[in-house]
Amino acid sequence: MELPVVWANYISVALFLILGIGVWTIPKSAVVPEEYSGQTWRDLRWWATALIAFQILLYGYFS
Amino acid sequence: MHPIDLAVVLAYAALITFVGIRISQQIKTAKDYFLAGRSLTWWVIGLSIIGTNVDTNGYIGASGNAYSIGIAQANFEWIGAIPAMIIASLIFIPLYWRAGVYSIAEYLGLRYNQAVRVVAALIVTTVSVFAMGVAMWALAITLETFMGWPIWLGILTSGTVVGLYSIAGGLGAVAITDSIQVCIMFVCGLIIVAIGISDAGGAESFVSKLTAANPTHLSAYLPADHESYPWHGVILGLGLVLSPAYWVGGQAILQRTLGAKSQWDASAGMMFAALAKTFVPVLIVFPGLLALVMMAEIDYPDMALPWVIKNVLPVGVSGLMFVAIIAALQSSIDSSINSTALMITRDIRHVLIKNHDPDSDLKIGRFLTLALLLTAMSIAPYIGDLGGIFNFLQFLLSLFQGPMLALLLLGALTRRATPMAGIFTLVSGVVLAALLSVVWELNLLYVAFFSFCYALPTLWIVSGFTEPHSDEHLENLTYSPWRGR
Numbered sequence: 001m002e003l004p005v006v007w008a009n010y011i012s013v014a015l016f017l018i019l020g021i022g023v024w025t026i027p028k029s030a031v032v033p034e035e036y037s038g039q040t041w042r043d044l045r046w047w048a049t050a051l052i053a054f055q056i057l058l059y060g061y062f063s
Numbered sequence: 064m065h066p067i068d069l070a071v072v073l074a075y076a077a078l079i080t081f082v083g084i085r086i087s088q089q090i091k092t093a094k095d096y097f098l099a100g101r102s103l104t105w106w107v108i109g110l111s112i113i114g115t116n117v118d119t120n121g122y123i124g125a126s127g128n129a130y131s132i133g134i135a136q137a138n139f140e141w142i143g144a145i146p147a148m149i150i151a152s153l154i155f156i157p158l159y160w161r162a163g164v165y166s167i168a169e170y171l172g173l174r175y176n177q178a179v180r181v182v183a184a185l186i187v188t189t190v191s192v193f194a195m196g197v198a199m200w201a202l203a204i205t206l207e208t209f210m211g212w213p214i215w216l217g218i219l220t221s222g223t224v225v226g227l228y229s230i231a232g233g234l235g236a237v238a239i240t241d242s243i244q245v246c247i248m249f250v251c252g253l254i255i256v257a258i259g260i261s262d263a264g265g266a267e268s269f270v271s272k273l274t275a276a277n278p279t280h281l282s283a284y285l286p287a288d289h290e291s292y293p294w295h296g297v298i299l300g301l302g303l304v305l306s307p308a309y310w311v312g313g314q315a316i317l318q319r320t321l322g323a324k325s326q327w328d329a330s331a332g333m334m335f336a337a338l339a340k341t342f343v344p345v346l347i348v349f350p351g352l353l354a355l356v357m358m359a360e361i362d363y364p365d366m367a368l369p370w371v372i373k374n375v376l377p378v379g380v381s382g383l384m385f386v387a388i389i390a391a392l393q394s395s396i397d398s399s400i401n402s403t404a405l406m407i408t409r410d411i412r413h414v415l416i417k418n419h420d421p422d423s424d425l426k427i428g429r430f431l432t433l434a435l436l437l438t439a440m441s442i443a444p445y446i447g448d449l450g451g452i453f454n455f456l457q458f459l460l461s462l463f464q465g466p467m468l469a470l471l472l473l474g475a476l477t478r479r480a481t482p483m484a485g486i487f488t489l490v491s492g493v494v495l496a497a498l499l500s501v502v503w504e505l506n507l508l509y510v511a512f513f514s515f516c517y518a519l520p521t522l523w524i525v526s527g528f529t530e531p532h533s534d535e536h537l538e539n540l541t542y543s544p545w546r547g548r
Contacts, residue, residue, distance in 0.1 A: 008284035008294035012142050015302070019146050026153055030544035033327050042327065047334045048149045054341060055145055062134050062283035 009063040013056050020052045068382025069210075075386040076224055079243065079393070083228020083236040093424035096233035097165055097405045098322035103235070107242050108332025111319045113339045114241030114394030117248065118198055122347055122391045123205075126371075127364035129344075129351030133280025135292060136351070137344040141283075143301040144340050147310035152333035155311045158475050158542045160326045166402075167312050167471075168410040174474040174532075174540045175485035177414050182489065184410035186463055187314060191403045195396055195439035200446040202392040208369060209385050214444055221393065222440040229397040230432045237397045238319050244390030245339070251387040252346035254380055255371060259353040262375065272356045280352065293506075300508025304515045308464040312471050315395075315402040346387075396439070404431040461507045462500065465514030466492025473522050478537045484525035492518040 023045050028037070036042040090096050103111075129136040164170045168187070172180025203217030212220070228236045263269040273280055284294035310316065310333075323329035353375065354367035361370050372384045408428045413419055466489050473480040496514035499505045505513070531537075 003287070005282065005284050005286055005294055008298060011298060012283070012302075015142070015146065015298075019149065023149065023153065025545075027544050030157070031153060031330070033325070036327065042331075044153060044327075044330055044334050047331070047338075048153065051145060051149060051334070051337050051341065055141055058137075058141060058341075059283055062137075062281055 006063050009059045012059045016052045016055050016059070020049060023048045023052070065378045065382070067379045068385065071379060071382035072210075072386055072389075075247070075390070079240050080224060080227050082243065083232045083240050086236040086239055087228070087231030087233075089235065090231070090233055090425070093408075093428060095235070096425050096428050097401070097408075098318070099233065099235035099238060101322055102324050103238055103319060103322045103328065103332070104324060105328040105331035105335055107238050108319045108323055108328065109335030109339060110245040111238040111241035111394075111398075112316055112333065112336035113343065114245045114248075114390070115315050115319075115398040116336075116340070116395075117245075117343060117347065117391050118201075118395035122388055123201075123365055123368050125347040126351040126354075126368035127366070129348040130354055130361075130364040130367040131351075132285060132292065133277060133282065133352065134344070134348060135283060135285050135297075137348050138283065138292075138297050138301065140340055140343045140347075142298065143306045144310065145337050146302065147307040148333055148337035148340065150307065151310045151317070152330045152337070154542050155471070155475060156317070156320050156329045156333055157326055158540070159317065159321060160323070160329050161539050163539075165321060165409055166406055167314050167317060168406055170540070171470065171474070171485075172410070172414070174537075175470065175480070176482040179470070179482075179485050179489060180410055181414050183467065184406040188403050188406050188411070191315070191399050192435065192438055193442070195399050195403075195435065196442040196446050198392050198396045198399070199439050199443035202389065202396075203443060205385075205388055205392070209372075218440050218443050221389070221396075222436055225393050225397050225400070226433065226436050229400055230429055230436070233428070233432075234318060234322050234401055237394075237401050238322070241394040241398065244387075244394045247383065247390050248346055248387040249339075249342070251380070251384045252349070255353065255376065255384070256345055256349055258375055258377075259349065259356075259371075263353075263356050269356055273352055277355060280355070296506055296508040296512075299512045300506070300510075304465055304468055304511040305461075305508070308468040308471075308511075312467055314406060315398045318398070318402045318405065400432050400435050400439070403435055404428050407431050458500065458507075461511060462493050462496040462514070465496060465511045465516075466518040468515055469518035469522050473519065473526075474540075475542050478531065478534065478541050478543075479526045480522055481526045481529040481531045483529040484522050487525050488518050488522040491521065 026045065028043060031044050032042050040046065094100055125136055159167070159170055162170055162173060164173065168180045168184040171183055199218055199222065202221045203214045206212045206217035207214060228240055260266055260269050263272060270281065284297065285292050287293045287295060320329040320332055323332060350371045351367045354361065354370050359367065359370045361367060372381050376384055405428065408424055408431060469492065470485055470489060492514050495517050496510050499510045499513055500507065
């Protein structure tokens, strides 16, 4: 309760980092169907990583 | 309204109706109607999810909130959405898809038992009917404000347009028209940003004018003692409980992913929606900030967006922006009607009526869509008087979210959760949430968080003493890629 507001940004960034690590614990086979396995853009873990990186930038900027 | 603006509005109504009716010609079965024949591609699903998510309360209300509290309003689109959408995309959508269900309530019925399915469907259905009435009323108010139409004419016209494509075309028509509507919304949002920043003298000037009088308006979080949005409440209640409950368990949102042409399209659709969601503050937060920078003379914050439309946008574009607001509402109403009709047809009727005829699902679904639309139109003019009832229903739904999320999480991610523990946790969790809310008068963000904190261990512990489903039954109902499945 006593933490300054900026800690909310730090916590948000930390949560997004944890989520980013969690995303990469999911095996590729569970995310990309076999027929698409040669197409990197179909790997949704990269989509998630880009989204998370952008969120970290936003919470870094608006602190 | 200027004749050019009026022409833009009429052209939009004609386009949406034409597209919806064209798609309706492909409807042959209940699966075509409720799940678009499992034919939707990822980008249509993504745009449709955003169309369903952004409504006029979100549009006008969020702009008003941004006028009052600044960029902190964007938390509802960022930490209050993106993490849950990523989790939904990678874990829950593949699970629902593999289970082959039509609804989240149906999944809960398979994972736990039919009692959980019916309770979930009844609560969501009841709240949805009133929510549709509110949306219809808000649409009529918008039409009255901008075009001077009487409330009854606004309800009749908007109900007819929504009804023409959603009754005939089902989810396919709803998803395609949603996509068109979201594109219109984003085009209008970008035009407002371009004109607004230009009028303010550039981006740097915009920021300095904004923060000169409102130094906290570019801070993502508000102080811990803020009455409505304390930062820890936003992270714990919104980010960790309410948002996942909405994105992982919201039928209107997830129905279009269940209508995907493949599991990958379903997951990619949600991920694409998350990308679009990141930029939704451009549509709904920026106008509120712009009204502040331009020192708008308005009586209350919710007038920020109407002020921007009237005073900043040129003729033609203001008509398009007006269309965007109508589109936001229509895309939420049509999605709610379609998903509610589905839940009544399958999750309530199929369970409670033992000798139901599955072949009549399409006919009953269309009839229910019409009935729900007429009900929403009938109660819409009286929504102001029904405010107490609606608030009660919203309150009821908020009590349900924490325990429901616990059931979905443990049900999907482990094989431990049992049917008896599911019912016990759901009922006791809702009772606890009611006590926290009524007796201790906690903010609903904290009620959601604490009821979830109760429900998760309770479900785990009680499951240890009760009979689980067999591993064979749970094979397609739990997510376990780490076990090499």
